[in-house]
Amino acid sequence: MTEQNAITNYLKYAGIKELNIKAALVDCDGVLFDSMKNHSRAWVKLMTKNGIKCTRDEFYAMEGMVGTEVIKTKFKTGAGKIITDDEALALYGVKGRYFRELGEVPVIEGTIDVLNALKERGINSVLVTGSQQASLIERIDKDYPGIFEDRKVTGHDVRRGKPNPEPYLKGIGKAGVKASECIVIENAPLGVQAGHAAGCFTVAVTTGPISEKELYKAGADMVYPNMAALLAALPALLEAKD
Numbered sequence: 291m292t293e294q295n296a297i298t299n300y301l302k303y304a305g306i307k308e309l310n311i312k313a314a315l316v317d318c319d320g321v322l323f324d325s326m327k328n329h330s331r332a333w334v335k336l337m338t339k340n341g342i343k344c345t346r347d348e349f350y351a352m353e354g355m356v357g358t359e360v361i362k363t364k365f366k367t368g369a370g371k372i373i374t375d376d377e378a379l380a381l382y383g384v385k386g387r388y389f390r391e392l393g394e395v396p397v398i399e400g401t402i403d404v405l406n407a408l409k410e411r412g413i414n415s416v417l418v419t420g421s422q423q424a425s426l427i428e429r430i431d432k433d434y435p436g437i438f439e440d441r442k443v444t445g446h447d448v449r450r451g452k453p454n455p456e457p458y459l460k461g462i463g464k465a466g467v468k469a470s471e472c473i474v475i476e477n478a479p480l481g482v483q484a485g486h487a488a489g490c491f492t493v494a495v496t497t498g499p500i501s502e503k504e505l506y507k508a509g510a511d512m513v514y515p516n517m518a519a520l521l522a523a524l525p526a527l528l529e530a531k532d
């Protein structure tokens with residue numbers, strides 16, 4: 291897939307004449323931070339301690355869902371237990387502790403360069419995550435200075451997490467532009483589905499074990515192997531007048 295082809299496809303299904311990106315909607319886990327390894331470890335520990343069999347891959351597949359929804363889903367399918375909101379929140383607190391105990395996660399290499407390059411072109415970034423993980427959300431302004439300011443949508447702001455488009459629709463609202471004027475930067479299939487369903491030009495970067503093919507299948511307009519490749523493609527994506 292070339293940028294030109296991806297843009298031509300997008301213009302056709304979005305029913306617009308040209309791509310004019312004015313805002314970037316940016317996911318957190320797997321895009322800002324290399325955090326999915328530790329998240330999946332913490333999830334498996336929580337589930338195992340509660341007698342629920344699972345693999346780490348399952349949590350990569352559920353990445354983007356609001357944490358308490360992951361707990362409700364796994365307890366229901368894995369143990370036939372219906373969990374209340376309060377119980378799910380308490381268990382999410384335990385998962386958060388396991389996550390923190392695994393140590394500080396590194397940033398994803400090159401993401402800051404992409405976000406700075408967007409900013410230099412007058413494109414503001416909005417954080418859009420289903421995460422409620424305070425230990426990460428509090429680090430964002432330190433690791434990504436001047437990028438998001440108060441433009442943040444987290445798991446606390448949405449009723450329905452990804453793959454529902456609600457988080458991205460809220461992000462579009464914070465950006466104050468049209469859906470078709472936003473580029474979504476994602477790494478996970480459910481996040482890609484959400485960005486696509488919200489009507490944005492959706493880019494995915496394979497920063498974990500999820501394949502390029504799966505991300506295209508989820509609805510990505512373009513998939514890149516790393517942030518350096520996305521950075522190199524920005525002129526083609528942003529200056530396209532098809």
Ligand code: MG
Nearest residue numbers: 317319320478
């Ligand atoms: Mg992600």
